[in-house]
Amino acid sequence: MKTSRIPGFYKMPIEERVKIVKEFAELDEEEEKTLLSFSSLPHDIADRMIENVISTMQLPLGIATNFVINGKEMLIPMAIEETSVVAAASNAAKMARPDGFKAKATEPIMIGQIQILNPSKDAVKKIMERKESIIELANEQDKILVSLGGGAKDVEAKMLSEDMMVVHLLVDVRDAMGANAVNTMAEAVAPLIEKITDGKSLLRIISNLAIHRMAEAEVIYKKEAIGGEEVVDKIVKAYEFASLDIFRAATHNKGVMNGIDAIAIATGNDWRAIEAGAHSYASLNGYKPLTTWKKNEDGDLHGKIKLPIAAGVIGGITKVHPIAKISLKILGVKNAEQLAEVMASVGLAQNFAAIFALSTKGIQAGHMKLHAQNIAVMSGAKGEEIDIVARKMIEMGKIKMDVAQEILNEIRKNKKV
Ligand code: MEV
Numbered sequence: 001m002k003t004s005r006i007p008g009f010y011k012m013p014i015e016e017r018v019k020i021v022k023e024f025a026e027l028d029e030e031e032e033k034t035l036l037s038f039s040s041l042p043h044d045i046a047d048r049m050i051e052n053v054i055s056t057m058q059l060p061l062g063i064a065t066n067f068v069i070n071g072k073e074m075l076i077p078m079a080i081e082e083t084s085v086v087a088a089a090s091n092a093a094k095m096a097r098p099d100g101f102k103a104k105a106t107e108p109i110m111i112g113q114i115q116i117l118n119p120s121k122d123a124v125k126k127i128m129e130r131k132e133s134i135i136e137l138a139n140e141q142d143k144i145l146v147s148l149g150g151g152a153k154d155v156e157a158k159m160l161s162e163d164m165m166v167v168h169l170l171v172d173v174r175d176a177m178g179a180n181a182v183n184t185m186a187e188a189v190a191p192l193i194e195k196i197t198d199g200k201s202l203l204r205i206i207s208n209l210a211i212h213r214m215a216e217a218e219v220i221y222k223k224e225a226i227g228g229e230e231v232v233d234k235i236v237k238a239y240e241f242a243s244l245d246i247f248r249a250a251t252h253n254k255g256v257m258n259g260i261d262a263i264a265i266a267t268g269n270d271w272r273a274i275e276a277g278a279h280s281y282a283s284l285n286g287y288k289p290l291t292t293w294k295k296n297e298d299g300d301l302h303g304k305i306k307l308p309i310a311a312g313v314i315g316g317i318t319k320v321h322p323i324a325k326i327s328l329k330i331l332g333v334k335n336a337e338q339l340a341e342v343m344a345s346v347g348l349a350q351n352f353a354a355i356f357a358l359s360t361k362g363i364q365a366g367h368m369k370l371h372a373q374n375i376a377v378m379s380g381a382k383g384e385e386i387d388i389v390a391r392k393m394i395e396m397g398k399i400k401m402d403v404a405q406e407i408l409n410e411i412r413k414n415k416k417v
Helices: 014-025 029-037 043-049 085-096 123-129 131-139 143-147 179-197 229-244 246-266 271-282 322-331 336-359 364-378 384-396 401-416
Strands: 061-069 072-079 101-105 109-117 151-161 164-172 200-207 214-221 291-295 301-308
Touching: 014 029, 014 072, 014 322, 029 322, 061 085, 061 101, 061 322, 061 336, 072 085, 072 246, 072 322, 072 336, 085 214, 085 246, 085 336, 101 336, 109 179, 123 131, 123 151, 123 164, 123 179, 131 151, 131 164, 131 179, 164 179, 179 200, 214 336, 229 246, 229 291, 229 301, 229 336, 246 271, 246 322, 246 336, 271 301, 291 336, 301 336, 322 336, 364 384, 364 401, 384 401
Parallel strands: none
Antiparallel strands: 061 072, 101 214, 109 164, 109 200, 151 164, 214 301, 291 301
16 A cells, blocks of 8 residues: 655665655656756756756755645655755644545636726726627637636726726636736737727736635644644644734744745746735735634644645646656646645645644754754765764754864864874
């Protein structure tokens, strides 16, 4: 039976981890080789991705283990520079087993906005009357999308001020993030909208507040699995803090996005778009936490998350970047909705991990080991010296460069003897 529960995964050498992931996700030899040897995006590919390329920059790709999402065992690829995030997600997923996370996502409907200046007085009504012709013109721009069941589905319009209106084109973008399809359609229908409204179009662009493309997840942490009802109460209080205080809510949501962004980056998705959508959604009624945590009638902890997630499994660099392609294969998601469900679940797990640590032993304890290892590397430690220097600093309770250097000098002096 396939399982994402892999005890000791963190202690294995990279080659062994890759072997396990290969077997789990049925990767081929080539993909295994890519994971083991990928050190940089070839410059000719990078040069075609953005302008003025002079080099590339890498991030570590980690695997969060233990996830069960909608009854399916899953390994989660996460690209991130921050220590402890992958470990925290894996621990949170472990505590949620065997039931794990239940998630769902809506159809992938994005909004294209067409800004109209100086429209006629009855412009909104006229747009509603000509809805079908606007949709038809939009759909002429992307026959493939329409053949896949996507395309423009609806039109909305409203006055923003006396002399400005906005028209929303609602587009089902299927498995793409959707910016290209939506922007092309918005530009194409703008002249028709000008004619209908007697106004002048200005901006024609997707909205990142993807309010019609929502993902939700929920989880129940049994009180026994997380240290008892006292811990449940502390986590509920931690959530209440975020719901009452915007300064805390920002950090609470940052923790959520640690998980979501790391998957977005690993799969080649536009994480700035997802961030913009998440935070603007969180602000709809005054900035609020993206998750809720309550104690249920059994005294267990019930967590929920709901946010817009505009992520795709085709388009952009999802099928261009070698690691993005493999990350999608590791996830085994079939469409954009499933990817959004995974992201929402991992965001919820990441948030649980953060407030669990914060409301019990504090966040620094978990950060210490990798932080100490980073300081050891910065002090010049190599190979096995890194672990020795890090361990000694933790024992001394002093994780600082000068201390690392002293320990390193000591180790090297003793070696010479
Ligand atoms: C750090 O990257 C994220 C946390 O600050 C999130 C939180 O405070 O909930 C730990």
